[in-house]
Amino acid sequence: MSITLHHHPFSRAAGTLWALEELGCPYELEYVDLQAGSHKQAEFKGLNAMGKLPTLVDGELVVTEAAAIALYLGDRYGLGELAPTPDDPARGTYLRWSLYAPSVIEPGCLAKAASWEFKAGSAGWGTYEEMLDTIEAAIGDGPWLLGERFSMADVIFGGTVRWMLDFGMLDKRPAFVAYADRLSERPAAKRATQINDRIRDERGLNG
Incomplete structure (x- = not known):
């Protein structure tokens, strides 16, 4: 078994766990104690200088x-x-929406939540309203970003949409909610949720 995911259920590694479950390849989880600051210690930063998960x-x-x-x-x-x-030919669309999530949705939602003042033309994520319309256009008739074909782009883009909806950082447009619900019903997503929930219980992270 060669794949090891350094993981904490309250981090973006929870979504990486879902990606691994979709693939069905063997992996191991290495718990990183964020509360104890393990991710900022020299040993871990030797792997990731930012001290981040995943x-x-x-x-x-x-x-x-x-x-x-x-x-x-x-x-x-x-x-x-x-x-x-x-x-x-689907490769371009796949890459587009995969990279749209971290480069537009995440900073766009944070800018909205924190009431950042900026010129939309100078920010890579543009306006919040344009972002919402673009997300809705990307989902389209669905069920997935590539139509009938589920892909890792749905894990990246869709996982971000789910997370932002859960934390109230994204408007709950019907298309967004329906898309998130479809993602949550995937067997691999359910398995990942169960694993993350189990680790939270085992580590006493729920209280």
């Missing part, structure tokens, strides 16, 4: 940043299935 180790390779990890896993273990091949 951090994935696959053999000798270390991959960080949630979207990058999911894209790597899709190409390495799900190419042609969860990840379109480079010559597949």
Whole structure:
């Protein structure tokens, strides 16, 4: 077993766990005690200088940043299935929405929540309203970002939409809620939720 995910259920690693479950490849979880500051210790920062989760180790390779990890896993273990091949016309759309999540949705929602003052033309995420319309257009008729084909882009983009809805940082448009509900019903998403819940219980993180 070569894949190790450094994980905490209250981090973005919870979504990486879902990606691994979608792939069905064997992996191990290495619990990182965020409350104790383990992620900022020298040993862990030797893997990830930012001291962040998720951090994935696959053999000798270390991959960080949630979207990058999911894209790597899709190409390495799900190419042609969860990840379109480079010559597949869907590849461009797949990459577009995978990278839209961390580069637009996350900062756009944070800017809205924190009432940042900025010029929309100078910020990579534009206006909050434009972002909402773009998310809705990306979902379209669904059920997935690539139509009938579920992909790792749905894990990245959809996982971000689910998270932002859960924390009240994204308007609950009907299309968003329906998309999030479809994602939550996926067997791999349910398994990941159960694993994250179990770890929270075992580590006493719920109280």
